[in-house]
Amino acid sequence: MTSDRPRDLLISPIRHGTVIDHITAGQALNVLRILGITGTTAESVSVATNVASSHVGKKDIVKIENRELRKEEVDRIALIAPNATINIIREFAVTEKKGVETPAELSGVVRCPNPGCISNTAEPARSRFIVTPNGLRCHYCDWLVTKEIAEHIL
Amino acid sequence: MRHIISIRDLDRAGVDRLLDAAVEVEAKRYDPGLLCGKILGLLFFEPSTRTRMSFESAMARLGGISLTMDSVEASSVAKGETLADTIRVVSGYVDAIVLRHPREGAARLASEFASVPVINAGDGAGQHPSQTLLDLYTIRKSMPIEGVRVGLLGDLRYGRTTHSLAMALSLYGAEIAAIAPKGLELPSGIIRELADRGTHVAEYGAVEDVIADLDVLYVTRIQRERFPDAASYLDAASSYRITPELVAGAKGSMIILHPLPRVDEIDPRVDALPNAKYFEQAHHGVSVRMAMLGEVMT
Numbered sequence: 001m002t003s004d005r006p007r008d009l010l011i012s013p014i015r016h017g018t019v020i021d022h023i024t025a026g027q028a029l030n031v032l033r034i035l036g037i038t039g040t041t042a043e044s045v046s047v048a049t050n051v052a053s054s055h056v057g058k059k060d061i062v063k064i065e066n067r068e069l070r071k072e073e074v075d076r077i078a079l080i081a082p083n084a085t086i087n088i089i090r091e092f093a094v095t096e097k098k099g100v101e102t103p104a105e106l107s108g109v110v111r112c113p114n115p116g117c118i119s120n121t122a123e124p125a126r127s128r129f130i131v132t133p134n135g136l137r138c139h140y141c142d143w144l145v146t147k148e149i150a151e152h153i154l
Numbered sequence: 155m156r157h158i159i160s161i162r163d164l165d166r167a168g169v170d171r172l173l174d175a176a177v178e179v180e181a182k183r184y185d186p187g188l189l190c191g192k193i194l195g196l197l198f199f200e201p202s203t204r205t206r207m208s209f210e211s212a213m214a215r216l217g218g219i220s221l222t223m224d225s226v227e228a229s230s231v232a233k234g235e236t237l238a239d240t241i242r243v244v245s246g247y248v249d250a251i252v253l254r255h256p257r258e259g260a261a262r263l264a265s266e267f268a269s270v271p272v273i274n275a276g277d278g279a280g281q282h283p284s285q286t287l288l289d290l291y292t293i294r295k296s297m298p299i300e301g302v303r304v305g306l307l308g309d310l311r312y313g314r315t316t317h318s319l320a321m322a323l324s325l326y327g328a329e330i331a332a333i334a335p336k337g338l339e340l341p342s343g344i345i346r347e348l349a350d351r352g353t354h355v356a357e358y359g360a361v362e363d364v365i366a367d368l369d370v371l372y373v374t375r376i377q378r379e380r381f382p383d384a385a386s387y388l389d390a391a392s393s394y395r396i397t398p399e400l401v402a403g404a405k406g407s408m409i410i411l412h413p414l415p416r417v418d419e420i421d422p423r424v425d426a427l428p429n430a431k432y433f434e435q436a437h438h439g440v441s442v443r444m445a446m447l448g449e450v451m452t
Contacts, residue, residue, distance in 0.1 A: 116278045118259040124238050125263050134346045140259025141280050142160065142314075144343040 012046075017065040019087040019094075024080065025050050028060035030150045031077045031084070034109055035069065043067050056083065071098070076109055078102040079136070080150050102131055110136060110152045114143040127154060156450045157265040157272045160281040161318045166325040169290065175445035176291050176438070184444065189218030189451055195248030197240070198224040198275075199231065199255045204414070205275050205284070208439035209252050212447055215440070221248060238267045245269040250451050253277070271450035279314050285413055286318040288442040292435040293370055296409050299326040307333040307361055307394060308374030308419065310340040315413050316374060317344055324353035331368065333358045335393040338376070361394055365404045371396070373412045373432075375419055397421045401429055411435050 023031055028047045037043055044065040053059040060081075074086045078100040088096035106129045112119045119125040119140050128139035135146035145152060158164075164172075178184055194213045198206055201224070210220045223244075231240060237255065241264045244251060251268055253261050254275040261274030261281070276282040293299055304323055306316045310332050320330055320340075330348065332340040332355050345355045358364045365371065373396055381387035396410065401424060412420060412432040424430050 112259075114258060116256075116258045118237070118255075118257040118263045118277075121257060123236050123263055125259070132347075133350065134343055138259065140262045141277075142162070143258075144341075144347075146343055 013092050014046075014063050014065045014089055015092055017043075017063065017067055017089050018069045018074075019089060020062040020064075020069075020074070020077070020081075021059070021085045021087060022053070022056065022081075023060035023062065023077075023084045024082075025056075025058040025060055027080045027150065028062050030080050030153055031060070031062055033153050034076050034080070035064075035073060037064065072103070074098075075101050075103045076106060079106070079131070105130055105139075106136065109154060110145065110149060111154050112138045112141060112143055113145060113152055114138065114141050117141040117143060155269075155271055157261075157268075157274075158283050158446055158450060159261045159265055159272065159274045161283045161286045161322045162281075164283070164322075169287070169322060169325060172287055172442070172445050172449060173291050173294055175448060176287075176441040179444045179448075180438075180441040184216070184448070186215065187217040188448060189213065189216040192218040192249040192451055193247070194218055194220045194447065194451075195244050195251045196220055196222040196224070196275075197244065197251060197253050197255075198222065199226055199237075199253075199260075200276070202254055202276070204436060204439060205254065205282075209273075209275065209284075209443050209447075211440050212443035216444055216447060218249075218447075218451075237264060241267045241272075242269075250447065273446060273450060279312055281318055282315060283318065284439070284443055284446060285315055286322050287446070288435060288438045289319050289372070289411060289413070290322055291438050291442050292411055292431055293409070295434075295438075296431065297369060297407070299323070299328065301327050301329070302369045303329045303331065303367060304370040304372060305331040305333055305358075305361065305364055305368040306340070306372050306374075309338045309376050309380065309390075310334040311338045312377065312380050313374050316340075316372065319372065320344065320348055320353070320355075321351070324348055324351040328353065330355045331358055331364045332356070333361050333364060333394075335359075335376070335390045338390060361396070362400065362403070365400060365408075368404060368408050371404070371408060371410045373410060373416070373419055375412075375415070375417050391418065395419060395421060396424055398423050398427060401427055404429070 046063040048061040050058045087094045129136040135144045213220045245268045250271045252273045252275045258278040258280035260277040265272040376391040409431045410429050
């Protein structure tokens with residue numbers, strides 16, 4: 001009984017909302033940043049990091065109460081959490097379960113690492129990247145972001 | 155509305171169409187009144203001699219007129235106006251805009267705010283499609299571009315003129331030899347992208363190792379501003395120099411190109427060799443830019 005208690009706290013169910021499971025260990029906070037969920041937004045959010053997983057060793061989990069994430073929102077996390085699964089919860093039951101798909105384009109998610117890029121100025125240019133097999137290509141300056149994508153998240 | 159921003163935006167048919175049009179222009183088979191009554195706005199936020207003058211010349215030869223802003227200090231930009239606002243305003247004055255700007259991606263941004271066609275005339279270290287087109291045009295004057303073996307020599311890391319040319323050459327199944335001083339090699343991302351486009355890149359540290367196999371040697375200068383001190387700049391810049399003795403080891407049909415200006419990387423004695431095509435290459439700028447203006451303004 002006592003040994004179950006911490007486990008309950010970690011994965012306590014939510015009534016309505018979204019559970020993002022199987023996030024690459026250590027990426028939960030970056031997932032929240034990409035989704036635009038910060039401490040100042042209205043959602044009630046639970047985060048569990050480095051949770052033991054029989055499939056992948058360790059994983060992160062994020063639960064967002066009273067908000068059902070749309071597909072285009074969750075696809076934005078595919079680059080840093082390609083194995084994540086999205087569970088839409090209604091009345092404590094999983095009503096929808098889906099994986100993430102890498103989108104063709106990312107807007108307003110990643111800052112261009114090229115200091116000379118026009119998107120890093122006061123111009124009205126929103127960050128925009130084309131997703132290619134070799135990485136993210138800046139729509140404006142063609143700069144290719146190939147690694148440590150999470151470090152460039154806005 | 156058609157913009158010319160990056161060579162990546164053009165497919166093989168699009169490049170061929172522009173090069174074919176440039177052939178017609180050079181043969182004087184064009185309508186000198188094609189752009190009569192049209193106005194071209196040249197917005198140059200950075201100094202330029204040959205690009206600006208060749209666009210002005212191209213517009214004049216097609217019967218149109220040019221309005222040039224080449225002094226940021228005397229413009230509304232000095233008052234803090236954004237490029238986006240400048241472009242929206244100037245769009246009302248002219249029929250097309252040619253833009254040179256120090257920021258990479260500036261032309262792409264401009265095309266999103268312009269109500270007239272935009273031609274990129276160089277954005278920082280980024281794209282310069284009219285240069286790439288005249289490079290291709292010069293190659294095509296000497297040999298078919300298909301399957302050509304091109305040596306790109308110089309700063310291949312930052313010099314994105316060579317990146318654009320390599321992308322364009324990949325449309326023609328060309329082979330690329332990347333020859334760069336240590337630390338200035340072609341970025342691996344570019345090599346992978348070229349491989350995805352079916353173009354193999356072989357890397358060399360010295361031009362002597364590969365010159366005998368080349369059809370085209372494309373020489374670029376090392377840019378001093380890329381180096382932290384004079385010593386490391388001189389170290390890289392002095393690591394190669396094209397001389398008549400070196401060219402003697404190449405095929406007789408090999409041509410030497412350079413986007414100019416050159417510093418010390420080509421010995422002036424090479425200018426007299428039949429292989430030297432870099433001044434001819436610069437002259438082709440007008441024909442190619444006439445083709446580009448004809449494409450976007452009619």
